[in-house]
Amino acid sequence: MNTKELLQRARDGLKIAIVYAGDKNHPDAVIERQMNSRDWKSYRLVAEDIAGALEGEGFSDVIVLPEDRHLGDAISRSNIDLVWLNSGGVQGLNPMAHAPALLEMLGVPYIGHNPLAVSLLDNKHVFKSMCMAASLPTARSVVIAPFVEDCNFIESGNFESVFHGFPGPFVIKPVSGRASKNVYFAESKIEVTHAVEDVWNETGHLCLIEEYLPGNEFAISIMGSRVRQDGEFVTHGGPFAFSAVQRRFEPHEKIFTSMDVKPITYDRIRLLDLSRERELISKIENLARQVFARFTLNSLVRLDMRESRDGELQLLEANPKPDLKRPSEHTASITCAGLAQRGMSYADLIVSILADRMADLSKTRNKDSTILKKLLATS
CATH class of the missing domain: 3.40.50.20 (Rossmann fold)
Structure with missing residues (x-):
């Protein structure tokens, strides 16, 4: 059928x-x-x-x-x-x-994702550990349990074994979260402790300290192979990657401001050009397909990645529940940003997700x- x-x-x-x-x-x-x-x-x-x-x-x-x-x-x-x-x-x-x-x-x-898959994706420290085990690039990081007795964790052997004297900057975030909430930039080790305590106070849960990557930041969505494009269903040879975008930062922004604070408008993201930026898009898509395969996924996920100092793409995190809100005239959706580029509408995306599951x-x-x-x- x-x-x-x-x-x-x-x-x-x-x-x-x-x-x-x-x-x-x-x-x-x-x-x-x-x-x-x-x-x-x-x-x-x-x-x-x-x-x-x-x-x-x-x-x-x-x-x-x-x-x-x-x-x-x-x-x-x-x-x-x-x-x-x-x-x-x-x-x-x-x-x-x-x-x-x-x-x-x-x-x-x-x-949606099964219980194991969604746990692996939504817990950033586990996702990053799995990426490392699968030889997928990701920024180095450590996890700090809430309210440890020794608050001098930045001088601990665990911290040093990962960062090897790296002075900063760092990004401090909850291991599970959404919309860049409770994410902090720390210029140096001195600022890390206060940021970690802020995350603990907000979540009461594990905190991730990650090396800050100074390059461009990108996102891409990926799903199963059955998609409705230009009014017809197409079965691709593998998972369908789409909506490769670059996040745009203000001069003072080090990390993407939460959409709860600053809604994602069309000037905050830039859709990559399928013709002029084919090589970059191919690199992003290839990394997304590797994650989809290594984690044996079968439902929609959005992947965030950023360039290191030497321009290499590093996986930041996976979003197992990308925003599927219908885009409006003033508010953009990262996942929906590139639909027209692929001959699709919002309705096409929703029907494609359903059809793939059917x-x-x-x-x-x-x-x-x-x-x-x-x-x-x-x-």
Whole structure:
């Protein structure tokens, strides 16, 4: 069955839920409130954009649900066939892994990374360790546990074994986060301690100290191989990389200002030119494809990278839940920035993500699953 046929059956028969992050402060959202190792945002507006795009494509049974203690019951009551995870989690450690873990246990198919993959991607120190093990370039770094008794960690053997007398500058950030929140630039070791304490106070979790890279910063998005371009579905020979952009910095900016403080407008990013910058784009795409393969990914991810002093690309981090908010006249989306360049619209991207997942599900061994019976039933 081709992709168009799968999608048509999905339009006619599937009930889809787009899930955003519930608020732990809402009554009855959780059993007991606790810290969140990741800066929280609901992403409800983005979930509504995704739902709107699907409805515009003819999917008539789409609802939006919060991730909270009632999610499993809500999915069951609504007879949901497929969940689209658009949540960064509610609270606790590794919050992005909670919803996919729940869905795995319930046996509900979903769009998004599996619990292990999302944990590897969202925990920057683990992602960087995995990159090093896979011989992928990434800036050197150390992890500091919160409120260690010896606050002179910058003189420790662990710190020295990584940085070998490097005087700075450094970047200090939470190991898990979003939108460049709680990220600090430290010119020297003297400034590092205060920045680390600020991260601890904000997150109560691990802090990453990373060598500052002074070169240009880039981002690229990458997903599965099935994509709708110029109105037709195309299956590429490997994962589809797109929207290679350069982040633009103000003269005083050392790190990209959080979108919560300064929205991402079109003058803050520059789409790389497919003709004039083909060599650079190829390097960025190749690095993205290596990550996609080494981490055995099967869903959309955005990768951030920056040039070192000698101009070599170094991986900074992976974003397992890139912003899928529909771009507006004044606000840009890094992931959507290069869609027109590839003959795609926002709706094309949303449908492509869904279609790629549908194709994967159609090949599963569990032929008795409800969603497969609907997708593969004889017309």
